[in-house]
Amino acid sequence: MGNTRSSKGAxxxxxxxxxxxxxxxxRARMVGDTNYLADSALKRTRSDAAGDLSKMPIHMADIGSDNYEQEFSLNLLAAEQVTLAEIDSALARIESGEYGACVECGQRIKKSRLNAIPFTHYCIDCASARDQESRG
Known part of the structure; x- marks a missing residue:
């Protein structure tokens, strides 16, 4: 990313x-979101979440629902962490003077795209090409 091709469109x-x-x-909003997701997925039990202080056995369906909710929260947390890493990368590119240049072709990323996805690494053409490649 530190090559001359990347910086011409920066x-x-x-x-x-x-x-x-x-x-x-x-970034600040996402850090709050990830902290909340981590807290709700990892630190709270069903009885804590429901305010249930009873030690009575719970129904198997409740356990299944709890497991599904925890897995869903963990998946969201993983996706948020990936986005957070992309935001940190964009902040580093601003600092290094490489922000706004497509890391694939080096052309300037349009402001409309950066307004929509300020942490993007790719111009719309390169992003579309990468999408087509990943679909097979």
Whole structure:
């Protein structure tokens, strides 16, 4: 990512400033979301969540629902952590002066795309090509 091809389409630090603020706000919100998901998925038992202080056995369907909810929360947490890593990468690209340049072709990523996905690594053409490759 540190090659000359990547930096030719990069935004200057002043051009990247609005995205820096957007990324910082998005990162703060996502950190809160991931903390909440981790707390709800890993630290709370069914009885804690329901306020149930009884030690009576619970129904098997409740256990299944609890397991499903925990697995769903853990999957969301994993996806949020991937996005958080992409946000951190975008913040590093701003700092290094490489933000806004497609890491594939080096062309400038359009502002409309960065407004929608400020942590994107790819211009729309390269993202579409990667999508087509992954679909087979």
């Amino acid at each position: 935004y200057s630090k002043s051009e990247a400033e609005p995205y820096l603020e957007k990324l910082k706000l998005l």
